[in-house]
Amino acid sequence: MNTQAIGILFLKDLYLSRRPLFAYFAAGILSSAVSVIPQPTVAFVGFILILTVAIGSGMHLLGELLLSEGSDQTRTFILSLPVSLLDYSLAKIAVVLTTFLIPWFTMLACSIVLTAVLPWSKAGAIPVLVVVFFELLASYALQLVTAVISDSVGWTIAVMVAGNVFLNLFLMALFQNPEVSESMKAAVPTLSPLLFKIICVEVAIIVVALGLAVAMQVRKRDLV
DSSP states (O other), X not given: OOHHHHHHHHHHHHXXXXXXXXXXXXXXXXXXXXXXXXXXXXXXXXXHHHHHHXXXXXXXXXXXXXXXXXXXXXXXXXXXXXXXXXXXXXXXXXXXXXXXXXHHHHHHHHHHHHHHHSTTXXXXXXXXXXXXXXXXXXXXXXXXXXXXXXXXXXXXXHHHHHHHHXXXXXXXHHHHOHHHHHHHTOSXXXXXXXXXXXXXXXXXXXXXXXXXXXXXXXXXXXXX
8 A cells, every 4th residue: 555645546536625624614603603603594494504514525526526426537647657556456446535524524623613612502402413413424525435336427416315315314303302302402512322322323434434435445356
């Protein structure tokens, strides 16, 4: 494994995606700020914008940095250089994950901080925010492993659509749960047993999906 080659490929893709990445970063901060405005309709719009930024940035950067290289022959050119298949695979997965985590973590951090410090916000909502953000990350991890295994835009979009449908059902069930509803009204954040179990499942999905993505990518004999 050539760590220098991996670093060069990683920084190359990170540089090429700087403009959309900055746009998603800024949109994430704005969405988080809108979501804590003390007006229910506006706050709900902000929450929807957070979900939109997370889903949109993930699909956009995944398609641009990973899926498109097979069709525009960029992959062929890169592999003609003194770069191994392992170097290419690790660099790709690392940069695709990193570019999603930048706006994802920005929105998560802003939402938690604003919810904790603003006098009209309920700090009890913080654990629920963590659950929702980890669900978004788990959904993206499944899209990533689908893109790696299938190398297909169609299959990746299908998984994204399925993930979005599940997200809506998940949020509806989550917010209607009495235990969750009560915890969100509390002045102090409390991680209930239900929320803890959900987070454990989400983390397990993320770890398994990313591990499978790396394993499948490095085992491929031909990416061209």
